[in-house]
Amino acid sequence: MAVRVLIVRAAGTNCDVETAHAWRLAGAQTETLHVKRLLEQPTLLRSFQVLTMPGGFSYGDDLAAGTILANQLRHSVGDELLRFIDDGKLILGICNGFQVLVKIGLLPDPRRGERLVTLAFNRCGRFEARWVRLRTGSTRCRFLPPNAVLELPVAHAEGRVFCRDDTVLRNVIDRGHVCLTYVEKTERVPTARAQARGSLIPGPDYGVDRPCAYPANPNGSAADIAGLTDARGQVLGLMPHPERFVDATQHPLWTRHRENREPDGLLVFKSAVASFEG
Numbered sequence: 001m002a003v004r005v006l007i008v009r010a011a012g013t014n015c016d017v018e019t020a021h022a023w024r025l026a027g028a029q030t031e032t033l034h035v036k037r038l039l040e041q042p043t044l045l046r047s048f049q050v051l052t053m054p055g056g057f058s059y060g061d062d063l064a065a066g067t068i069l070a071n072q073l074r075h076s077v078g079d080e081l082l083r084f085i086d087d088g089k090l091i092l093g094i095c096n097g098f099q100v101l102v103k104i105g106l107l108p109d110p111r112r113g114e115r116l117v118t119l120a121f122n123r124c125g126r127f128e129a130r131w132v133r134l135r136t137g138s139t140r141c142r143f144l145p146p147n148a149v150l151e152l153p154v155a156h157a158e159g160r161v162f163c164r165d166d167t168v169l170r171n172v173i174d175r176g177h178v179c180l181t182y183v184e185k186t187e188r189v190p191t192a193r194a195q196a197r198g199s200l201i202p203g204p205d206y207g208v209d210r211p212c213a214y215p216a217n218p219n220g221s222a223a224d225i226a227g228l229t230d231a232r233g234q235v236l237g238l239m240p241h242p243e244r245f246v247d248a249t250q251h252p253l254w255t256r257h258r259e260n261r262e263p264d265g266l267l268v269f270k271s272a273v274a275s276f277e278g
Contacts, residue, residue: 002027002028002029003027003028003029003049003050003272003273003276004028004029004030004031004047004048004049004050005020005023005028005029005030005031005048005049005050005051005052006030006031006032006033006044006045006047006048006050006051006052007019007020007023007030007031007032007033007052007054008032008033008034008035008038008051008052008053008054009032009033009034009035009054009056010034010035010058010059010069011058011059011060012056012057012058012059012060012061012096013054013055013056013057013058013096014055014056014057015054015055015056015094015095015096015241015243016032016054016056017032018054018243018244019052019054019055019094019243020032021243021246022242022243022246022265022266022269023050023052023269023273025246025266025269026266026269026270026272026273027270027273028050028269028273031048035069035072035073038073038076038077039072039073039076039077042076042077042079042080043080045077045080045081045083045084046080046083046084048089049089049090049276050089050090050091050092050272051081051084051089051090051091051092052091052092052093052094052097053069053091053092053093053094053096053097053098053100053101054094054095054096054097054243055094055095055096055097055155055241055243056095056096057096058096058100061096061158064099064103064158065096065099065119065156065157065158066096066097066098066099066100066102066103066119067099067103069100070099070100070101070102070103070104071103073100073104074104074105078104081104081106081110082110085106085110085230085232085234085235088234089234090142090143090234090235090236090272090275091106091234091235091236092143092235092236092237092272093107093235093236093237093238094237094238094240094241094242094243095154095155095156095159095238095239095240095241096156097237098119098227098228098237098238098239099119099158101235101237102115102117102118102119102228102237103115103118103119106230106235106237107177107228107229107230107235107237108172108175108177108228108229108230109175109177109230109231110230110235111231116163116164116168117161117162117163117164117168117172117228118162119158119159119160119161119162119239120158120160120162121157121158121160122156122157122158122159122160122218122219122220123160123214123219123220124214124218124219124220126157127155127156127157128154128155128156128157128159128215128218128219129153129154129155130153130154130215130218131151131152131153131154131251131252132151132152132153132154132182132216132217132218132226132240133149133150133151133182133183133184133185133216134149134150134151134152134180134181134182134183134226134227134240135147135148135149135150135180135181135183136148136149136150136179136180137176137178137179137180137181138176138177138178138179138229138233140176140229140232140233141179141229141233141236142233142234142236142271142272142275143229143236143268143269143271143272143275144179144180144227144236144267144268144271145267145271148267149183150240150264150265150267150268151245151251151264152240152241152242152244152245152264152265153240153241153244153245154218154219154239154240154241155241156219156239159218159219159221159239160219160220160221160222161221161222161223161225161226161228162221162222163222169222169223172225172228173223175231176229176231177228177229177230177231178223178225178227178228179227179228179229179233179236180225180226180227180228180238180240181212181223181224181225181226181227182212182216182217182218182221182224182225182226183212183216183224184212184213184216185216211223211224212224219239221239226238226239226240227239227240236268241265242264242265242266242267242268242269243265243269244265245263245264245265245266246263246265246266246269247263248261248263250263250265251263
């Protein structure tokens with residue numbers, strides 16, 4: 001039986017169609033609902049195995065990116081979201097969806113009861129749209145292959161991961177919540193496809209220079225953080241857009257890629273679907 005994925009949209013969401021397409025390519029069944037339907041009937045969540053908050057500019061990013069949608073969900077669906085996680089199901093937030101998950105309080109830890117991490121305006125002071133290189137970190141995240149390097153596009157103005165203080169940042173790192181980081185574009189860093197073929201099996205710090213400078217880290221995130229997961233690896237929030245690289249021709253250098261390669265974005269969705277088969 002196919003994994004059922006619920007995609008929630010709101011006014012200003014603009015990536016729900018592409019996200020549904022990506023999930024279907026990975027073998028899942030999708031249903032897209034306006035958030036008002038979910039607010040009216042929060043128990044609708046119980047019919048799905050994955051909840052996805054796609055990218056865009058929900059409610060025009062008024063107040064701050066993702067804030068209004070996060071408040072709606074926290075007050076009306078908060079208990080169902082915690083039940084959803086406790087049932088072993090998955091939640092994915094992409095770009096604006098990541099902002100929503102952080103501001104609900106589901107990341108980095110839905111059980112702490114306080115928000116110590118946020119997503120702030122890019123340090124460069126402008127909207128960033130570019131391709132970036134990313135290393136996967138925490139091995140427990142069910143959406144990501146471990147110790148791999150992915151190439152994905154970003155498109156955001158408020159993507160800088162910001163912690164209340166250095167102690168919070170250290171705890172986020174030490175507790176394994178950092179599952180995706182920006183890395184410099186260097187020939188020494190292998191791609192996820194190369195690792196899947198077994199041609200390169202790098203160590204954990206292979207080819208990575210720290211700290212990562214702009215534009216490789218496009219927003220100035222603390223510790224180069226591009227994505228966070230919860231303590232169980234069931235919730236993933238990331239600023240890059242995996243749904244925008246599910247076909248080889250979507251990569252700007254696709255004509256130079258001679259090998260038969262699976263798009264990095266598709267790996268995210270396939271990894272999640274495969275995790276229900278184990």
